[in-house]
Amino acid sequence: MTLIKQLTLKDTINVLATYDFKHCYGLEFETVINSDAKIYPCFMLWNKPEFLIGDLTKQSFDEIWRSDRRREVLNRIYYDYDIRKCGMNSCRQGHISEALSLIKHPPMHRNFL
Numbered sequence: 608m609t610l611i612k613q614l615t616l617k618d619t620i621n622v623l624a625t626y627d628f629k630h631c632y633g634l635e636f637e638t639v640i641n642s643d644a645k646i647y648p649c650f651m652l653w654n655k656p657e658f659l660i661g662d663l664t665k666q667s668f669d670e671i672w673r674s675d676r677r678r679e680v681l682n683r684i685y686y687d688y689d690i691r692k693c694g695m696n697s698c699r700q701g702h703i704s705e706a707l708s709l710i711k712h713p714p715m716h717r718n719f720l
């Protein structure tokens with residue numbers, strides 16, 4: 608007898624659909640480098656000056672990645688930006704965010720849907 612039910616794709620979609628993702632955790636794992644060497648947090652926020660993190664013609668990637676400016680932009684997205692508006696289903700970092708959110712806030716009885 609199987610005690611733990613395998614989650615089907617439909618089950619997973621139902622869990623995700625009812626979960627209220629508020630923060631983007633995926634931004635810590637990937638970024639976007641524009642053809643003009645400017646770096647933005649993600650594709651959806653690409654080319655928006657208010658989300659510009661740095662410029663590779665002026666700083667190294669390491670300097671930009673560890674910069675106060677990157678932290679300030681990411682904090683602004685984390686605390687002030689409603690990621691439900693940004694269509695996170697179509698971004699890769701959004702999928703990272705979903706997975707990490709489910710680990711951080713596991714739904715009750717996840718294995719017994």
Ligand code: SF4
Nearest residue numbers: 631649651695698700
């Ligand atoms: S969830 Fe939104 S803020 Fe986060 S990476 Fe995707 S588009 Fe950007």
